Amino acid sequence: MKARNVAIVFRKELTDTLRDRRTLISSLLLPLLLFPLLLAGVLGLTIIFVQRAERQTAQLVLLGEEHAPELARRIRSLEGVSVLRASNQYVQLINEKKLQAAVEFPPGLEINLRQNADQTQRVKVYWYEGELRSRFMLRRLQKVVKEYRDEIVKVRLAAHQLTAADARPFEFEQKNVAEAEKVTGNVLGFILPYFIIILCLTGAMYPAMDLTAGEKERGTMETILASPAGRGEIVLGKFLVVLLTSLTTTALSILSFAVTVIAGASALASISKEFVVQVSARSAATVFVVVLPLAVAFSAALMAISLIARNYREAQGYLAPLMFVVILPAMGSFLPGIELNAKLAMVPILNVSLLAKEIFAGQYSWKMMGMIFGWTCLYAAVALWFAARQFRREEVLFRT
């Protein structure tokens, strides 16, 4: 095999690929825009829905209002709340989202409270979980009711010459000791490996189809086979372009994700102050190294399968089921409680997904990483051998 010929084929195929609009969109533009668009889309929509829900007047009914005139007055004074006439149909109305909540006061609530009745009184709130406006209404009601209850407790404590500390002798505090990166890593570890694996596959998909089935369809296969370049040289040159595209897509997706996360950090922090977004460059680089043999396996397998097809469309038909074969194990990182072990380290794609999750969480072992890297290299070698074999099979090359 002549390295010069491999380089010539590689250079030509790269030029050709960079001039293919489909490849540019799927391999370069999509990974660059996916995360910013996802984040902007999700955050934008959330903000729009929250603001709209906050702006809209909430409808409420008070059941047994005569038993709690003071509490009812406080609820009625809430801004943006409209109290409707009490109706027995309140459950149905809440279900139909015509009503956001119903508050039910027990008989003689405030009289009992003033008389220090022994029995705890129960104020019930009916609401609709999953509806944003109903949830907002519930929160506001909880605040009003809590304030009212605290006032009563305060009066009662004073009557017994007790302080607030007597009623609440100790606090139960939680303190998270995990580093910010690991907290973020745990969260990101669920989603990021999946996206990286899928983009690694889709990045290779279009050039793999274009340089094999596309070549057959355009009638250039015979042209290149008639050249002095050997079959091995041709397949290696093509493979290197597919691999480069796949790795570029992966690198761009990681880069795009990092930029998106930094840009969106303040927005995420507004959702939860404990959510500090921090991913180290080392984690990202380690994941990239782990994904490397997987990209080799994907590129070679996609080429070998696409080569069977007579044209681009047929190749798409063959590769569509492959997407599902990859998606399922790639989703391994979503599953909570799965721990990597020697057996799982052998399962292609799932092993990389779980390892990437652990790397982002900063909890990986070098031994496991070595095992998974080794297994993935083995699968990559098999895929590459298969692709090279396909390129030597006349019935595949000249299938019409």
Next chain:
Amino acid sequence: MIEAQKLCKEFQDKKRGKIRAVDQVSFRCQPGQIYGLLGANGAGKTTTLRMLATILKPTVGTAVVGGFDVVREPDQVRAHVGFLSTATALYGRLTAQEMVEYFGRLYGMEDGTLKKRVGEIFGRLGMEEFRDRRCDKLSTGMKQKVSIARTLVHDPPVMIFDEPTLGLDVMTARTIVGFIRECREQGKTVIFSTHVMSEAEKLCDTIGIIHDGKLLAEGTLEELRQRYQRPDLEEIFVHVVEAAA
């Protein structure tokens, strides 16, 4: 020179089982001559020529092309052959010059020599005007010129043409026919397949009639006329094929 020695090619078909597309085909073509393989569609012309160009491997038999064996030295054979067919399309996203240079590099040409050679060919074929235009933007005639330039770039001693005028308009077909004649005048060994009788009559020094994978008759046009007592090549062809059926 081209010398085919009992070339056979079998394919496996899912429905029909094993098919012998080329069966014991032997012939010889000398430098400065055009050998025409005449046959109907599916006769085995393309398979024979693909074996000579080492795109397909013979099941049995071999051939010596330009002094190299197609089975043992396929790389050397390809380096000394120019192969042109209607199936050898161009890379649409490359320019005419990039296309020809790509193949020149694969033929092992150094940059300086290649530039000079490409300049010569482009000048001779009148391709200067569209040298930087992408192949998918070229007319059929222009595309054929780029294909010719591609086969000529390394100045091969052997030229293989597989139905090169199929589907082309009269003017473009004439360019190709003229180019094939030029190759003979330059002393190249030329083999050419067609099912167009008039083309074979005009061009070929030797004609081989191939049918069902077998070479049924061979000779100069005059020899065939005398042997089969028919003045017209089409009549000869039909007679030979029917006699074999």
